[in-house]
Amino acid sequence: MLTCCFQTTAALTQGLERIPDQLGYLVISEDGVLASAGELENDEHTAGVIMQMVRTACRFRLHGSAEPPFKRMSVMLEDFVYMVTISGQKVFVVKRQNNQREPVNV
Numbered sequence: 001m002l003t004c005c006f007q008t009t010a011a012l013t014q015g016l017e018r019i020p021d022q023l024g025y026l027v028i029s030e031d032g033v034l035a036s037a038g039e040l041e042n043d044e045h046t047a048g049v050i051m052q053m054v055r056t057a058c059r060f061r062l063h064g065s066a067e068p069p070f071k072r073m074s075v076m077l078e079d080f081v082y083m084v085t086i087s088g089q090k091v092f093v094v095k096r097q098n099n100q101r102e103p104v105n106v
Contacts, residue, residue, distance in 0.1 A: 013037070026046065026050070028091040028092075054084065
């Protein structure tokens with residue numbers, strides 16, 4: 001049984017650990033956190049905040065559209081960025097280092 005669960009978790013997180021500058025990740029469903037690692041490991045608070053943001057953004061549907069109004073969302077902060085992707089019934093969150101440089105004024 002444990003092998004089955006590990007394979008399912010590995011399938012959910014495949015590729016997330018190879019994202020450049022990633023500091024951690026979450027895989028979330030309506031039932032809660034399915035997988036997590038790095039700085040976001042077991043971070044139920046951040047998962048809850050991100051899910052509330054996703055629910056709020058999903059209220060902005062186009063008339064007659066069954067599709068969610070977005071597939072990706074970025075939450076940019078000074079030092080890092082949360083990259084949020086919706087796929088199927090799951091929300092994938094990657095926390096990355098924000099390497100965006102300030103414009104140079106001359």
